[in-house]
Amino acid sequence: MGLFWLIGQLPWRLLQAIGRGLGRLAWYLAKKRRHIAQTNIRLCFPELTPEEQDELAHRSVISTGEAILEMAGSYNNHRIDLNKNLTVTGMEHIEACQARGEGVLLLGMHFNTLDTCSRMLATLVDIHAVYRPNDNPVIDRLIDRGRRHYVRSTVDRTDIRQMLRLLRSGEIVWYAPDQDYGTAHALFVPFFGIPAATITATSRIAKMGKAAVIPCAHYRLPGGRYEIEFGPALEHFPGGDEAADTARINQTIEHYVRKHPEQYLWVHKRFKHQPEGRPSPYKKL
Known part of the structure; x- marks a missing residue:
């Protein structure tokens, strides 16, 4: 944690350059993560050639390395005006929505710029961030302390009651349902045409939180x-069909992922x- 703080004091462009170097190194050393990407x-x-797919995976791993160093700066260097x-x-x-006094459930997405842009987002509007506690208590403390510098509060993803209280009070809650959290309270709906276990809580939270x-x-x-980039509020959501609502969330996220x-x-x-x-699909043949 001390090293993470120290690295975070470096100039921003240098942080990014080191991060890209870390990503290039990870492409060769972190073989498990490379295989997943x-x-x-x-x-x-599937429309890309094998060479194009490999190049995209390579760039994504480099981007992930860049994000780790950006995270150090975002959490620990508050002198930088991002x-x-x-x-x-x-x-x-x-x-x-704010003019109507309506709560906003921000449909978050796990881009590599998550922590850097969350810091900037929090200077524009007051947000509460929903998160899954990290299994490692030291890393969890580092992330939670880092984010608490700029968000109004962090909310455990299992604390639905707190999310509803905030939304009904007209607050803005950032919530990202785009990871595989298991099959409990989830449906298999397409993400880029592939069945993906997707939690169904988004529509229920939106409905109950108004x-x-x-x-x-x-x-x-x-x-x-x-x-x-904020998109327009999803119209007629939720629509009453849990599977259709969940698939619509994945389609929306896919739309933004395809941009970068x-x-x-x-x-x-x-x-x-x-x-x-x-x-x-991750099992090596």
């Missing part, structure tokens, strides 16, 4: 710049759980 991209982008390099689009969607669901994507741009696919967290086993009888 390659498998995900092979499944999700917002001077920020472009925001779609803010009017948030403002419209909240609008607004997509929130964030990207790293050339020249050290960043972009946060190399920046998505492909090193996560998004398709770890499969319908009964289907083998794991």
Whole structure:
């Protein structure tokens, strides 16, 4: 943790450069994560040639390395004004909900810029971040302390009551349902055309919290710049069909991932759980 703090004091562009170097090194040394990224991209982008798929996986691992170093700076160096390099689009969607006193469930996505752009996002609006506690207590403390510097609060993803209280009070809650949390309270719905175990809570939280669901994507741009993009609130959501609602969430996330696919967290086993009888796609032949 001390080393993480010390690294975070480096100039931002140097942090990014070191992070890219770390990502290039990880491509050769972190073979398990490389295999996961390659498998995900092979499944999700069948229209690409094998060479193009491998190149995309390579860039995604480099982007992940860059994100780790950016995280150190985001958590620990508060002298840096990141917002001077920020472009925001779609803010009017948030403002419209706030004007009505309506709670907002931000549909978060696990891009590699998650922590960096969350810090910038928190300077624009007050947000509460839903998270899954890390299995390692030291890492969990590092992440939670880092995020608490800029979000109003962090909420355990199992604390549905707190999410509902915040939303009904007109607050903004960031919530990302785009990881494989197992098959409990989940349905297999397509993500890039592949069955993915997807938690179904998004529609229930939105309904019970009387909240609008607004997509929130964030990207790293050339020249050290960043972009946060808010999409329009999902219309007629939830629609009453749990499977259709869950599939719609995945379709929405896929739309934003396709804009900068190399920046998505492909090193996560998004398709770890499969319908009964289907083998794991990550098993090496």
